Amino acid sequence: MPELPEVETIARSLAPHVVGRRIEHVLVREPRLRQRIARDFATRLQGRRIVALGRSGKTLVAVLDDERRWLVHLGMTGRFTLRGAGDPRRPHDHVVVGLDDGRRLVYNDVRRFGRLLVVSAEAVAAEVGRGLEPLAEATRPDVLARLARGRRLPVKALLMDQRLLVGIGNIYASEILFHAGVRPRRRAGRLTRAEWERVVAAMRRVLDDAIACGGSSISDYRDGFERFGSYQQRHRVYDRRGDPCLACGTPIRSAVVAGRSTFYCPACQR
DNA sequence: CGCACCCCCTGCCGGC
């Protein structure tokens, strides 16, 4: 579930509280995530100080004082939250990281699709992918048009391909294409220059607005202090099948595109 | 190359 805006919100909510803190103990209660947590995971964190907390694509990146990076990918249902010293343990708390102020960073994940690892700075790109950041200046319409040239896959699949563009998942792909007025099944290589301009503008606007709203809380997502986001209230198409388009009143349609449920307005999007 | 499937795992919801 957590896409770029949710991961960004978690990083921003936690950074002021964890940057500068030293990791005093690490408890891996359940290592069997999608990728098993490495045996030396705890050792690599133990005693380190957190010098920065940010995001790359959908991955949380904590910079450690030995230059290594602690990467946290939340999968579908992962939560990464800060708890007080006395807070009780909860079901699906898989990793607990105790800080030197007595608080704990907790990785909780019902479905265990997440991923936690500690790698060297140089290895980060290989682990999180080398795709373009949607909000970076360099991610311009002509750049996406070039990546899409000659490709027959649906534009929605291209937006979600983390090898090309990082951070956009199933919710925001549908929302971005609505704002751009482009149907999700359009062949990526056949979008016009003007359409790429609209897609890039929509991408920035939707992701910026979603970050400003603290992300979308559909069911599991909460920020680093378990607060809800509110961007779900601004969704124009996601999970609105059959409801009237907020722009023109036409019922929103759904379809499966690239294996994922997809929502669009047949009138506003062409 | 693109996609249709399968997998990972648990919880929830709607239908019967």
Next chain:
DNA sequence: TGCCGGCAGGGGGTGC
């Protein structure tokens, strides 16, 4: 009320 199938925001793999 209770059971069961289908579905869920993530990614990765295989085979056609």
